[in-house]
Amino acid sequence: MTTSRAIGYRHNHPVTVSDALVTEDVDLPVIGPHDLLVQVQAVSVNPVDVKLRVSAPTDGLRILGFDAAGTVVATGEEVELFSVGDEVYYAGALDRPGTNQTLHAVDERLVGHKPRTLTMAEAAALPLTVITAWEALFDHLRLDASSRGRLLIVGATGGVGLAMTQLAHTLLPDVEIIATASTTERAGLVRSLGASQVVDHHGELAQQITSVAPGGVDWLFTAYSQDQMDVYAQIVTPFGHIVAIDDGARDVTPLKSKAIAWHWEFMFARSLHQTADMAVQHDLLETVTELVDAGRLRPIIEHDLSPISAHTLRQAHKLVESGHLAGKVVLHDW
Structure with a gap:
């Protein structure tokens, strides 16, 4: 496989416009030494996604998405924390292509093992x-x-x-x-x-x-x-x-x-500036996994949409833009 199916935007259109988000095939992400290649199975939409779609310029297709849950399918040569087949969840980075694609590359130091008691969709509601x-x-x-x-x-x-x-x-x-x-x-x-x-x-x-x-x-x-x-x-x-x-x-x-x-507070500060303590976010998510699996923390989900598509992502963006949510909007399965 040499491509990944991705959803993003080429123009700063209102969410009501049919091509506010579009689906395209993109080159398979190149993984660095500390990267995981993740088969994305669920995502969620956050206010930052809406802000970027409305106002951030793009040179070609900009792939949105930060929260994700999925399965590791390949690892970089220096990866130490994960193996192929591990189920993971994470919030990604601001300066890399987003999680709204079938295969996504992410630095292992920003990733946690998915709580075993949660579905992929439930896990994707948590990280950011x-x-x-x-x-x-x-x-x-x-x-x-x-x-x-x-x-x-x-x-x-x-x-x-x-x-x-x-x-x-x-x-x-x-x-x-x-x-x-x-x-x-x-x-x-x-x-x-x-x-x-x-x-x-x-x-x-x-x-x-x-x-x-x-x-x-x-x-x-x-x-x-x-x-x-x-x-x-x-x-x-x-x-x-x-x-x-x-x-x-x-x-x-x-x-x-x-x-x-x-x-x-800006949770992307560590990844954006490649701080020496980036792995703190991995440790944090591992602790969150323990809390979730012990029944001491749970995701609050208001809308669960399927499949992941340009149409359902536009629905999710519209819900987030409303400002009336008391919980997350998640999407699962392609």
């Missing part, structure tokens, strides 16, 4: 969001099992928020989780995953937090930080920490009088 949540909690906020205090998760029913709620509940026993949600049903979901308090995502945040946490919160994760600095300055304690994942410049001056630290 759980890596982001993990890095936010443990790399940036530097929380551990001895941490005590209050964590506010703004946007708790997004993919990252759902993963973070579970990780914090499972691994941080003395951290109280306060979450924001937009409906009663979604509030029930995040409570079931470990949030002890839930406030209205569309309400006046400072007032609501004051009512449930009079002393404020020690740590704040946000997926929606635009124009929120004054509010965050009110509700975060002195010497507290905020970590954000959305885009755009921010004036953090209101945080200064309390010496509140601001962090950006």
Whole structure:
């Protein structure tokens, strides 16, 4: 076999346009010394896929997709962590062709063994969001099992928020989780995953937090930080920490009088800059696999589509663009 079937875009069309995503045969990926060649069996769609399709330029066909689950069919000469036949899952890299293709090359240091208790589709729902949540909690906020205090998760029913709620509940026993949600049903979901308090995502945040946490919160994760600095300055304690994942410049001056630290989380930083500790993401996913197989963490899936095609991927992009999901959109089988 010399080609792989791939789905991508050549023009920045709205998702309603029939050729917003197209299917083409492309050359089989060339694998480097640390690469795995994976037969992709399931993928999921994340907001980053939508952002790229709408605005990122392309020279020819740009193949989208980050989350994937599948089976290793070939390995590079220096691969040590995997063998042909292993079932794996991962979130890929920003600067390489995406996972929306039948055969995909990925650096083994970004890959984990798939949880044995999950289907391929279920496994594909996890990597990008759980890596982001993990890095936010443990790399940036530097929380551990001895941490005590209050964590506010703004946007708790997004993919990252759902993963973070579970990780914090499972691994941080003395951290109280306060979450924001937009409906009663979604509030029930995040409570079931470990949030002890839930406030209205569309309400006046400072007032609501004051009512449930009079002393404020020690740590704040946000997926929606635009124009929120004054509010965050009110509700975060002195010497507290905020970590954000959305885009755009921010004036953090209101945080200064309390010496509140601001962090950006970007899960592609390690692979994009080829950091010396890239294998941390492999180790992270291996730990996640253990948590999943022990019944302590689970994927939250709202839509499961099949087969993987340009048509179903356009459906998935449309669902993600709606901004109304409380869980992931996954696709499986070609």
